[in-house]
Amino acid sequence: TINADRLAASIHELGQFGLNEGGGLDRTTFTEPELKARDWLKEQLSKLNVDVYTDEAANIWGKRVGKKRKSIVCGSHIDTVPNGGKFDGALGVLIGLEMLRTLEENGIETEHDVELVSFSAEEPNPFGLSTFGSRAISGKLTAQQIKDVKNAEGIRVTDALAKAGGIPEQFDHCVRKEDELLAYLEVHIEQGKRLVDAHVPLGVVTGITGIYREELTIKGVPNHAGTTVMTDRSDALVAAAELIVTVKNVCTDFPKAELVGTVGQVRVLPNATNIIPGEVVLAVEIRGEKTEDVNKVQQELQEKKSYVETTYGVHIETKVMLNQAPVEMSEYIMKTMERQADIAGFSTMRLGSMAGHDAAHMASLTPSGMIFVPSVDGKSHCPEEESSMNDIEKAANVCLHTLLEIDQE
């Protein structure tokens, strides 16, 4: 079993990098605090009997060599959203580190290599490239695709990558081969309230949610908010409001709780108190475990769009911004996790991820599985993000024993 005190100490230590006055972490990828956190991680790994290296995509690896030379990979990411918490991502990396420490301490010789990975840039970031590292090693993000990408200040992602130890010129060399991998395991906080509400300490993730995002540009007629009677208006904002309510209603009435829809971003033109809005741009996001469920919501929204166009005399343009298919986790790994939890006497619950994770990309290379740890109050991406050490310890031990069982394959 892992050493919970040592793990707690590591969580605390890593949680100092990027710590702001409000207790949140500002550790966006490739920023100074994140580079320092990377150095800290490499230093920890260097104290163990593992090969430490940084690949072309600046992913940090620590490989503990086994007998058969296939690899079981464990990990997550250490970058955070602005003003984020100290568990999202970091927990999975630190549990991986703790597992390596435990294996070494107990002199356990594994059949296969055990690799820790800390992926670059998992979170949404100023370069617009989230799950950067896992997409790169699974061949979904190429040197060609990143070569001209810049952030708002005009800094090239390739320059930022080089500073973090990546090699932009040989970026595509980081791709891992399927036949050298046996499995990918990731522990992550749930970031929601389902486990807390069900009083279950361990979540076995069935799949990584599909994410569909569209940008709607609603064009009405800007006009004088006084002299234009109600029946003469083509108010783009009223039309937008109808769609916002529709997204909420359709998703709330959907028979599955793991289907959600959100309008998070709105731009109104000209945005003046006494001018009827002439144009509104909305970002609609729909997430679900099944493509057909996401399509269903999309279609109901489409019908409402047509209705709104006719009713309000507006024109709606739809631009698909993201259409990430749902990814299933390995049934074999799920069963192994459940068996190990059962042996240890911990109850588990199967649940969909609802958030995007590096595991979605790893699943295209090798059977993958995720364990979710309950999030206190369901809070995440904020300073209040918290999980109990009690739950964390359970997850780490189940992950370790899942790894050891897979290693016996």
Next chain:
Amino acid sequence: TINADRLAASIHELGQFGLNEGGGLDRTTFTEPELKARDWLKEQLSKLNVDVYTDEAANIWGKRVGKKRKSIVCGSHIDTVPNGGKFDGALGVLIGLEMLRTLEENGIETEHDVELVSFSAEEPNPFGLSTFGSRAISGKLTAQQIKDVKNAEGIRVTDALAKAGGIPEQFDHCVRKEDELLAYLEVHIEQGKRLVDAHVPLGVVTGITGIYREELTIKGVPNHAGTTVMTDRSDALVAAAELIVTVKNVCTDFPKAELVGTVGQVRVLPNATNIIPGEVVLAVEIRGEKTEDVNKVQQELQEKKSYVETTYGVHIETKVMLNQAPVEMSEYIMKTMERQADIAGFSTMRLGSMAGHDAAHMASLTPSGMIFVPSVDGKSHCPEEESSMNDIEKAANVCLHTLLEIDQE
């Protein structure tokens, strides 16, 4: 009767000041183009036998002296909104100018003084002070109130005023006395479609609309748009959308067409595609001819706010930004206008202003009346703003003969 060709030429000439590439006018108050337009107007007045002067609030006056030394004032404003049209405001000033020319040309000696006024800063402007000139001369805007006002660039309104010929140090001296005034007449474009739809060339304005504006701050809980199931959300934007639709529905269903409600301004926080909006700020505007009507809508909105607070678990703060009471126009002047139109054989229609006007403030000093000229397609505050010379000529003649009839009092 007035000289329509000369009036048309003046509209064209004044329409050159601030003309942009798209055919709109950028003649915001106290800007270079507006100062040039002021010079042009003073030059035109100086060619007539009138006293030309600029008062402490930089209102431009041209007084044609009569026998009894009371004044009938005619006018409007020559500033425009950004990318506005050449009729809103300018038409009323140019018809006043044309009336002075016609009186002089025909050697008409009036009983009372006839004064043309071009009010400063009627339109919403960067200093946040609309109907600046008419509020000043009716004692509703004081030196005290303007002394610290600056625009976004930090320029003081007092400095801008001085450049336009005003005297900030003696600002309060511009106030006019009630007993020296007999009436105020203003011709303005309708800025809506009611006259066009009714095929009536002349609108007799019954009152200046009341304008009520409130800012709503809707506070929900920002959260992860993936991992927060629909039933766990306090989405400030969904709550806002319900209110936007309510404003529209209540006003559309209202038994009077001259009651309108608009949400023109929206700010969403944090405004990210994958975060549930935690805060939304809305500007709600309600306009009507009767305070009780505006109150009725306000109250229905209030009920919906309570409902939304309970249903969505949000908190709503309301801040009243403007509460301008409706103002009635003089029944005596309305009747005189209608009589003069009837004599000339033009049909008229009574209607509420729905927009704010300088006449609202003049009405507290002296009996006031407005004539509306039809707006082609109801368009205003845009380059397409247009009225036919045929309609303009009718309005100018009815205004002139209304003035002459009042002068006989």
